[in-house]
Amino acid sequence: MAESTAVVEGLCFRYGSGPPVLDGIEFAASPGEVVGLLGRNGSGKTTLLRLLAGLIQATAGQLATSHLPTVVFDRTPFQESLSGRENLLLGLALRGRGELAEDVPRWLAAIDLSDDADRPVAEYSLGMRRRLAMVEALSCGPQLTLLDEPTLGLDPQGRHVLGELLRASASDGGTILIATNDAVFAERECSRIVILGSGQILADGPSSDLIAALNAPTIIEVELDHDPPSTTPPAGLTVISTTLESLVVTGASASSQLPELCAWLSEAGGSVRAIKIREPGLDDVFHRLTGTRLRSEDGEMR
Template sequence: MPITDTGPAIRVRNLTKSYGDVRVLDGLDLDVERGTIVALLGSNGAGKTTAVRILSTLLRADGGTAVVDGADVATQAARVRASISLTGQFAAVDEVLTGRENLTLVGRLRHLPDPARVADALLERFSLTDAARRAASTYSGGMRRRLDIAMSLVGEPAVVFLDEPTTGLDPQARLEVWDAVRSLAASGTTVLLTTQYLDEAEHLADRIAILHAGRIIAEGTLAELRALFPPTTVEYVEKQPTLEEIFLAIVGSAGPLAEEES
């Protein structure tokens, strides 16, 4: 069962990790408050995935401490695993199984008393009920990603790690995933999101942490980070639509969850 604790859902202090002579994490400090979305921004090689792997007990740090939902990741790994879920960069669904079967399987692996009921509730929550009995191989990219996130919520984990969840998705599918992530925080789940996409962090995160060379070099709300720069000047310019705006206007963006499910 998840650990009940009144402190931050995630607390990291002076975390270090090296691969040979390469220092990937060099004194990482980070707090993630409960029920919030924190985006960990950084370029390739900045250490985002390494940090998530340590926090999810898949990798051991060289030094420092990390506590997730009140349990130490190094000495209480089993308690941490009972409180978290991890969604990697690519959807980990079984494409031979239907959407409902994928969710039911995870429920059985977590020894839930009624995995079918849990599966049906998650299918409805993520607007996948109409496709529940179709093989996951027939799902679009956005649907597979939504199913993947739904699978990560089986057992109601207190903390969810999303490691670059929209990698390789088209603009519409990205919007679907964004809606799914927002629903996690709305239900009280704590989300640590890693991403390279600045607009993703801007739209989703309560707080943003910028990871560079293994350290957090800036952290705060979007407004706080903007305040680090000189005051803006007001100028009247003609704003051209972005390619993403043009694309969504052409194909229709009013219903990001209503796509080729029929």
């Protein structure tokens, strides 16, 4: 295995006298990995990035990085009076990578900024600024890159471009750590998922392995016009979550048991408003571990 790019051992952090945000976590990230740090707001994922970037000091434990990290948080500073093209060229010059200047037009085209390349960054929208920040961070070859909520402000095209940049950087030997609560993007683009909650690492592995461990081949989401039944569901079905007027059910043959499911629900009175059948995803893993759900790709909480 390649030497780790980032190593965390027994890492603890708390703000003042408050409860620990991170409480003895341990993990290592290697070249070629895109690691998604998945968790709700306040789970410690951004704090972990700030610790790795050297912006704050740990309360206890150790961490080490083999490269000076490139960091993209929610607001990336640019030279506002310079154009997007000029900002990229300046960044390359400051990093001693001027030989990559000939690639700048290709990068700008990849993030759909060719037509706006010579406009001052001060005139860019949030999404345009985010795309520019990502390409600046991920375009300088093998390194350690820390991205905080990179999908915020990005439209579907921006998400697609970000995914391509992540894969290209990882294939060149880069290591990328992404703090996010976007389960859909993380499942699609991250080679490894670290789920954080209550200051701990709750799960760590490829999303496919984490989802397979659910042993839930089919997920059925049901919207009701009444509270979910309190009685036991039909044999072969398991209720994995409930809210007011909705529930989520799984089972090895859940799809073929829809008539039984509907009959059971009707016994509670009222009627079924909608039924959605889907495959399980990373958000279901998160819910199984924490009892809460993350936001979907469109930004809504589920």
